[in-house]
Amino acid sequence: MMGGVFLEVVVGVRPYVLLSVAMSVDGFIDDASGAPLALSNEADFDRVDEVRAGCDAILVGAGTVRADDPRLLVRSDARRAERVRRGLGATPLKVTLTRNGDLDPAARFFTLGDVEKLVYAASPSVERARASLAGVATVVDAGDPLDLTAVLTDLAARGVRRLMVEGGGEIHTLFLSAGLADELHLVIAPFFVGDPAAPRFTGTGPFPHGPDNRMHLAETRQIGDVVLLRYLPKPVHENGAKRASAGAPGQGETDRRWLEYAIELSRRCPTSTTAFAVGAVVVDGEGTVLATGHSRESDPLDHAEEAALAKIPADDPRLATATLYTSLEPCTTRASRPRGCTELTLAAGIPRVVFAWREPSLFADCTGAETLSAAGVEVVEVSDLAAEARQVNAHLFPG
Ligand SMILES: NC(=O)c1ccc[n+]([C@@H]2O[C@H](COP(=O)([O-])OP(=O)(O)OC[C@H]3O[C@@H](n4cnc5c(N)ncnc54)[C@H](OP(=O)(O)O)[C@@H]3O)[C@@H](O)[C@H]2O)c1
Ligand SMILES: [Zn+2]
Known part of the structure; x- marks a missing residue:
């Protein structure tokens, strides 16, 4: 294998899209009563709050704005303060999609939170929405019919790197059937709804993930009496966004997906002022995850790669x-x-390393890329994801 460090050039980046939902064991996301249904428990609401705090924007459909009148704010004071310290707004931007533009400016979506509210409206309803939402939201013409890829590109241009999609059913169906979710957080509540009038997680759609194209189950986590399933849907089609020019066709996209997942893992690290927060995932040639790791995972001294490699038998x-x-x-x-x-990577015999961020000389001098490369390991640096990897460590670089 050729050694060497390659740079990937990426055009038209869209945000990383994380889709979050809670459902009953029989697949309903609400009952038909009209009053909101608590599917999660307190611990899971807190987990969702943490995920929200790590995102730049939260998106729900206009149907959810009308049905639930949700606040869509980061609840924890500590998380709000931490965001402000990192130079972000206390709570993420709020985003909604509408076809008919029928949104109430008195909804909590618009009245709560000192953040920008964005309404992507299908062209025929733009005027109507602008008239009723003047002063409370920015209404963006999203085409007729609404072009979801254009919405994502526009969000990226507004600085949104991570987008959390929180429903409801029609919006989840829209994103999943378009293959535009990078990650799915599915929480299952331990009860049945059993009412055909209640909304389901998804409706009918040309979902790319049928029986012949299974999603990757990246994690299962019990949270009290609910369970969180984290799926990584595979990239389905190149949509003009996130296309990498280097390497074999498709390899660049695959690399990005796993590297984004590694960055995702880095957000789980316990905070430290003396060490980086890093995430690592080891994937075999077939796309199977052999192990994941993050800094300080089980010991304050753990490095992410070390934690991951320790879980894989040497043989x-x-x-x-x-x-x-x-x-x-x-x-x-x-x-x-x-x-x-x-050294651990070389000892494990891993032939390929993909990373986002060059180690800055903060705690130690690092020649990892050069050393691996000199030893015959293929090293790929995806430098346009470096800012995202660094952002998780923003507290180490004050001012
Ligand atoms: N358990 C959970 O995790 C969870 C989370 C969120 C919501 N929910 C539940 O979900 C239910 C609401 O779901 P829902 O399916 O009725 O509503 P929704 O998915 O929140 O929103 C649907 C609306 O979004 C707009 N929209 C959808 N596709 C569009 C497109 N292609 N172009 C432009 N606009 C588009 C339309 O708005 P207009 O009608 O304005 O044109 C449509 O009516 C509620 O019962 C709520 O409690 C559950
Ligand atoms: Zn290390």
Whole structure:
């Protein structure tokens, strides 16, 4: 295998789209009573709050704005303060989609939160929406019919890198059937609704993930009496956005998806002022996740790559086809443990490393990319994701 460091050039980036939903065991996301139905428990609401705090914008359909009158704010004071400290608004932007423009300016979506509210309206309803929402929201003409890819591109242009989509059913169907969700958080509540008049998670649609195209189940997590399933739908089609020019066709897109997942994992690290927050995932040649890891995962000294590699038996033959995706360049020298992640990667026999962010000389000098490359490992640097990987560590770079 050729060594070398390649740069990927990416055009027309859209936000990372994380779709979040809670449903009953029989697949309903509400009952038919008209009053909101609590599917999650307190601990899960808190998890959702944390996910929200890590996003730049939250999107719901106009149907949810009307049915639930949700606040869509980060609830925790500590998380709001942390966002402000990172130079962000206390709570993410709010976004909704509408076909007919029938939205009430007195809804909490518009009245609460000192953030911009964006309404993407299908062209014929733009005037109507602008008239009723003047002063409370920015109404954007999203085409006729509404062009979801254009909406995402516009959000990216407004600085939205991570978008959380919180329903309802029609909106989930729209994103999932278009193959525009990068990650799906599905929470199952331990009860039945059993009413055909109640809304379901999704309706009818040309979902790309049928029986022949299964999604990747990345995680299951019990949270009290509910369970969280995290799926990574595979990229379905190139939509002009996020297209990488380097490498084999499709490889760039696959690399980005896993690297974004690694960055996602880095958000789980316990906060530290003396070490980076890093996420890592090891994927074999068939696309199977061998292990994930993040900094300080089970010990304050853990590095992400180290934590992931420790979970894979040294004689696992899949290591020979594996790629290590890590949000930060693997370290070479470290004060805390004898072997750096570069050495551990070489010892594991992993032939390929993809990373986002070059290690800045903050805690140690690092020559991970060069060392791996010199040892014959294919090293790919996806530098346009570096800002996102660094953002998770913004508190280490005050001012
Ligand atoms: N359990 C959960 O996690 C969860 C989360 C959120 C919501 N919910 C539930 O979901 C239900 C609401 O779901 P829903 O399906 O009725 O509403 P929805 O998905 O929130 O919104 C549907 C509306 O979005 C707009 N829209 C959808 N597709 C569009 C397109 N292609 N172009 C332009 N606009 C488009 C339309 O707005 P206009 O009608 O204005 O044209 C449409 O009526 C409620 O019962 C709520 O409680 C549950
Ligand atoms: Zn390390």
